[in-house]
Amino acid sequence: xxxxxxxxxxxxxxxxxxxxxxxxxxxxxxxxxxxxxxxxxxxxxxxxxxxxxxxxxxxxxxxxxxxxxxxxxxxxxxxxxxxxxxxxxxxxxxxxxxxxxxxxxxxxxxxxxxxxxxxxxxxxxxxxxxxxxxxxxxxxxxxxxxxxxxxxxxxxxxxxxxxxxxxxxxxxxxxxxxxxxxxxxxxxxxxxxxxxxxxxxxxxxxxxxxxxxxxxxxxxxxxxxxxxxxxxxxxxxxxxxxxxxxxxxxxxxxxxxxxxxxxxxxxxxxxxxxxxxxxxxxxxxxxxxxxxxxxxxxxxxxxxxxxxxxxxxxxxxxxxxxxxxxxxxxxxxxxxxxxxxxxxxxxxxxxxxxxxxxxxxxxxxxxxxxxxxxxxxxxxxxxxxxxxxxxxxxxxxxxxxxxxxxxxxxxxxxxxxxxxxxxxxxxxxxxxxxxxxxxxxxxxxxxxxxxxxxxxxxxxxxxxxxxxxxxxxxxxxxxxxxxxxxxxxxxxxxxxxxxxxxxxxxxxxxxxxxxxxxxxxxxxxxxxxxxxx
Amino acid sequence: xxxxxxxxxxxxxxxxxxxxxxxxxxxxxxxxxxxxxxxxxxxxxxxxxxxxxxxxxxxxxxxxxxxxxxxxxxxxxxxxxxxxxxxxxxxxxxxxxxxxxxxxxxxxxxxxxxxxxxxxxxxxxxxxxxxxxxxxxxxxxxxxxxxxxxxxxxxxxxxxxxxxxxxxxxxxxxxxxxxxxxxxxxxxxxxxxxxxxxxxxxxxxxxxxxxxxxxxxxxxxxxxxxxxxxxxxxxxxxxxxxxxxxxxxxxxxxxxxxxxx
Numbered sequence: 001x002x003x004x005x006x007x008x009x010x011x012x013x014x015x016x017x018x019x020x021x022x023x024x025x026x027x028x029x030x031x032x033x034x035x036x037x038x039x040x041x042x043x044x045x046x047x048x049x050x051x052x053x054x055x056x057x058x059x060x061x062x063x064x065x066x067x068x069x070x071x072x073x074x075x076x077x078x079x080x081x082x083x084x085x086x087x088x089x090x091x092x093x094x095x096x097x098x099x100x101x102x103x104x105x106x107x108x109x110x111x112x113x114x115x116x117x118x119x120x121x122x123x124x125x126x127x128x129x130x131x132x133x134x135x136x137x138x139x140x141x142x143x144x145x146x147x148x149x150x151x152x153x154x155x156x157x158x159x160x161x162x163x164x165x166x167x168x169x170x171x172x173x174x175x176x177x178x179x180x181x182x183x184x185x186x187x188x189x190x191x192x193x194x195x196x197x198x199x200x201x202x203x204x205x206x207x208x209x210x211x212x213x214x215x216x217x218x219x220x221x222x223x224x225x226x227x228x229x230x231x232x233x234x235x236x237x238x239x240x241x242x243x244x245x246x247x248x249x250x251x252x253x254x255x256x257x258x259x260x261x262x263x264x265x266x267x268x269x270x271x272x273x274x275x276x277x278x279x280x281x282x283x284x285x286x287x288x289x290x291x292x293x294x295x296x297x298x299x300x301x302x303x304x305x306x307x308x309x310x311x312x313x314x315x316x317x318x319x320x321x322x323x324x325x326x327x328x329x330x331x332x333x334x335x336x337x338x339x340x341x342x343x344x345x346x347x348x349x350x351x352x353x354x355x356x357x358x359x360x361x362x363x364x365x366x367x368x369x370x371x372x373x374x375x376x377x378x379x380x381x382x383x384x385x386x387x388x389x390x391x392x393x394x395x396x397x398x399x400x401x402x403x404x405x406x407x408x409x410x411x412x413x414x415x416x417x418x419x420x421x422x423x424x425x426x427x428x429x430x431x432x433x434x435x436x437x438x439x440x441x442x443x444x445x446x447x448x449x450x451x452x453x454x455x456x457x458x459x460x461x462x463x464x465x466x467x468x469x470x471x472x473x474x475x476x477x478x479x480x481x482x483x484x485x486x487x488x489x490x491x492x493x494x495x496x497x498x499x500x501x502x503x504x505x506x507x508x509x510x511x512x513x514x515x516x517x518x519x520x521x522x523x524x525x526x527x528x529x530x531x532x533x
Numbered sequence: 534x535x536x537x538x539x540x541x542x543x544x545x546x547x548x549x550x551x552x553x554x555x556x557x558x559x560x561x562x563x564x565x566x567x568x569x570x571x572x573x574x575x576x577x578x579x580x581x582x583x584x585x586x587x588x589x590x591x592x593x594x595x596x597x598x599x600x601x602x603x604x605x606x607x608x609x610x611x612x613x614x615x616x617x618x619x620x621x622x623x624x625x626x627x628x629x630x631x632x633x634x635x636x637x638x639x640x641x642x643x644x645x646x647x648x649x650x651x652x653x654x655x656x657x658x659x660x661x662x663x664x665x666x667x668x669x670x671x672x673x674x675x676x677x678x679x680x681x682x683x684x685x686x687x688x689x690x691x692x693x694x695x696x697x698x699x700x701x702x703x704x705x706x707x708x709x710x711x712x713x714x715x716x717x718x719x720x721x722x723x724x725x726x727x728x729x730x731x732x733x734x735x736x737x738x739x740x741x742x743x744x745x746x747x748x749x750x751x752x753x754x755x756x757x758x759x760x761x762x763x764x765x766x767x768x769x770x771x772x773x774x775x776x777x778x779x780x781x782x783x784x785x786x787x788x789x790x791x792x793x794x
Contacts, residue, residue: 339758472733472759476726483724493759503761515726522728526713529732 027087027098031130031151038079038148040124046075088147090161095135097145109144111162113137115314115338118354119155119307126305131155135162136338159309198297201373202289204361206281208331212361213280215325219272221279284360291373298354308354314338315374319464319500320367327461332367334359336374337496356499375467377450382463385453387444391487394508395440402432445490445506447517452492454504462502468521469528470494476518478511488514492521632711634718641769642699644748649695656691660684708767710778712785715755717767729765731785733757739775751775755782 039046049071056064086099095109119131133147133155150158204212285302292309299307317337326332336358362370371380410425438458446453452471455463475491482488488511492504509517664681671677698721706719714730738754745751751772756764767775 471730472757473730473762473765474728475762478720478724480722491761493757493762495758495760498760518726518728522716522730523713526730526732 027089028154030083030086030088030147031128031149031154032083033128033130034149035079035083037125037130037132038082039076041148042075042079046072088158090158095145095158095162097147107145109135109137114144114162116308116310116354117159117162118309120304121301121306122304125149131307133158198290198292200288200290201296202287202359202362202366202370204284204287206285208361208363209280209284209287210277211329212326212331212333213277214273215323215329215331216276216280217323218279219275222272222275280360283357287360289359289370296374298358306354310336310338310354312375316470316494316496317464317466317500318371318374318378319462319502321502322461324459326361330364331361332364333357333361334367334370334374335500337494337498337500339495352499380453380465382455385446385448387446387455388513390440390443390506390508391485391510391513393485394443394487395437397481397485397487397508398436398440399433402436403429406432440508443506443508445509445517447520452504452521454502454506456502462500464500464502464504466492466494466496466504468524470496471521471525471528474518474521474525476514482511486511490514490517490521632709632713634707634709634716635770637703637706637708637769638748638750638771638774639703640748640771641750642703644744644750644769645699645702646696647747648744649699650692653688653692653695657688660688703769706769708770710781715765715767715778715782717765727762727765729755729757729762731782733759734782734786737779737782739772739779741772745769745772749773753778 049068053065053068053072056062056068081101082099085101086097088095088097090096090111093111095111095114097107097109099105115136118134118136120134121131125131129152130149131152132149134143135145135147137144147158282302284300286305287300288298290297291312294312295309296312297307297309299305315336316339319335319337321333321335322331336355338355359370368380371378406425406429408425409428410422413421413424415421435458439456442458442461443456444454451465451467453463453465455461471492472495473493475493477489477491478487479489487508489505489507490509491506494504506514664684667677667680701721702719705721705724706717708715708717710716712731714728714733716726716728718724718726735756735758737756739751740754741751745768749772750769751774752766752768753770753775754764754766770778
């Protein structure tokens with residue numbers, strides 16, 4: 001333990017800064033504080049019994065207490081039991097986890113199958129200098145193994161063993177951490193750093209996080225939370241909302257009231273943006289993306305620190321997102337996908353950060369540098385790509401769709417209000433046509449020697465790519481409409497699980513071109529040896 | 534009798550024939566005599582698996598399918614090929630067609646129809662029970678007549694549909710297994726083509742339901758590491774053929790691994 005690290009701020013013990021233990025080649029226990037964390041994780045289930053116990057004790061009834069203890073004691077015993085029976089070790093290239101006494105379970109995970117090792121540290125973890133470890137493989141959506149909790153030294157030893165980075169860690173790492181404040185926040189150049197050592201690729205200064213927060217719609221979450229609370233706590237019946245409504249000035253056109261309204265609306269919008277900023281600061285404070293040989297490591301978080309290690313070759317899918325505001329500010333975000341875990345319900349804090357928010361914000365000019373680090377020889381100059389357009393009649397089809405929709409809007413409006421309702425259709429028409437034009441312009445597909453690139457989106461632009469050695473299946477789909485327009489949709493499936501929220505599924509392609517590409521993609525994919533890990 | 538060889542599949546012959554997808558199908562070819570020939574094995578070894586890695590197609594994709602069966606391949610297969618090419622005209626000449634497409638087994642139509650018939654009977658039984666109960670409890674009124682009429686029409690419509698649909702499915706389904714992978718075209722209204730490259734197959738199974746067993750059919754299921762198409766299945770091919778394709782895929786994988794080792 002390192003006593004000189006004070007508690008507080010970002011000087012809390014950082015995962016990277018601690019020399020590792022010896023490799024866990026003998027069966028090793030979890031950190032003793034596991035007992036506490038395991039109990040805490042069951043806290044929710046214990047809440048009722050504990051409450052009952054306190055209540056009974058307060059009322060002087062012993063029976064209630066006994067019943068409560070009947071629930072609590074097994075939980076405590078289970079945690080103790082689990083702690084004392086769980087051992088892990090690295091043996092013969094496998095992570096071995098044994099647990100149980102009567103019913104024993106032995107889980108062996110070949111180290112070369114491990115997709116990534118994620119760490120989560122909340123404040124309590126950080127005070128005790130421990131971390132929760134999640135080991136992910138490509139299988140399914142579940143975390144393969146969860147070690148709650150290991151000391152930082154144990155974590156380092158495990159990580160080092162798993163990713164075979166013996167030379168990287170230790171003193172080298174410490175040096176890099178300490179020199180982090182140096183002005184090399186841009187893409188560091190390969191030559192200057194020992195190729196074996198971890199090199200910091202990217203850090204995000206506070207100012208940029210604030211800009212990203214302002215550009216993001218994260219604040220909208222606040223509305224959701226407020227609405228949720230409103231319904232959950234049944235506030236409707238607890239407050240006299242009528243009285244509140246009376247307090248709101250009527251929108252009657254008087255100067256004062258209009259002014260109040262304007263200020264209120266601006267205030268709310270500003271508040272939402274500020275919430276976004278706070279969210280970004282909380283989540284990504286001290287963000288650092290670094291590279292250790294063939295592994296990438298992301299760590300960030302103000303209170304709960306998350307650290308994830310992702311082998312480069314495990315990256316299935318890279319997606320660049322740019323919202324309208326981000327584009328105005330010259331910013332972009334990078335999301336990546338690895339096989340297996342992540343996506344949907346199973347997504348946990350660490351995989352969310354390390355995949356969905358892989359690089360939460362990056363200035364446009366630094367983008368190519370970072371992309372080049374994600375995959376060998378990955379070059380992406382979006383302007384210079386040989387983008388293939390949609391079918392020649394794609395725009396006509398989209399415009400026709402827009403016309404049909406505006407007619408529907410008009411009819412619906414007319415049914416709602418016979419005098420003025422039809423105007424909805426008239427207003428919708430130019431907007432939808434404009435949208436269709438923009439959409440058809442934004443949607444492009446490109447196949448290069450090693451990858452497939454697809455971009456789409458009018459306001460929220462997404463450019464995604466996958467690589468031929470990651471392509472699992474190719475698909476050519478034709479709906480009856482597609483057949484009428486001699487178009488088709490081209491779909492490429494990868495093992496990626498979906499946090500990038502963009503799949504390579506290109507509609508409105510010329511049927512002949514789509515069929516040719518369909519054949520080509522599968523032909524090229526066949527020649528590439530896949531990396532099942 | 535039509536002999537299908539690689540030549541008929543190559544671009545030259547494909548481009549010239551432009552039959553609209555919904556155009557005339559030689560329906561008369563799909564007749565009872567075809568169903569009865571339980572030895573029918575139109576997935577013959579002629580060319581489909583010529584490109585198996587270890588090189589000897591005749592040996593690789595062997596025996597149980599019978600070589601002479603190529604002669605009994607229905608002409609509809611050929612017309613299917615032509616139909617398909619009308620879609621991707623521009624691509625047809627550039628595309629290297631290396632393996633032959635197969636239709637489903639003709640028996641699959643009958644098997645599907647049997648399954649659908651059983652389902653229709655259950656549906657009819659349900660409708661009858663409902664009508665009887667309703668009659669018993671409420672007697673005959675206008676509402677009853679309308680509902681009874683509607684359910685009768687629905688059951689009839691379903692029966693007709695379940696008779697026609699299997700043949701439609703048969704007409705629009707074709708597949709091939711080459712060294713590039715397993716390619717399946719299917720879908721009557723929404724058409725899909727999918728290719729699973731051989732090297733992406735994680736494992737392959739053959740399953741057989743009770744009705745399929747009755748007709749000697751099977752389903753080939755190919756699993757990949759993908760997400761939206763994690764498993765691709767091909768139902769209604771000859772059981773033996775399904776097993777051979779599965780074995781071929783397994784051979785391909787093990788052969789590949791040896792080479793990489």
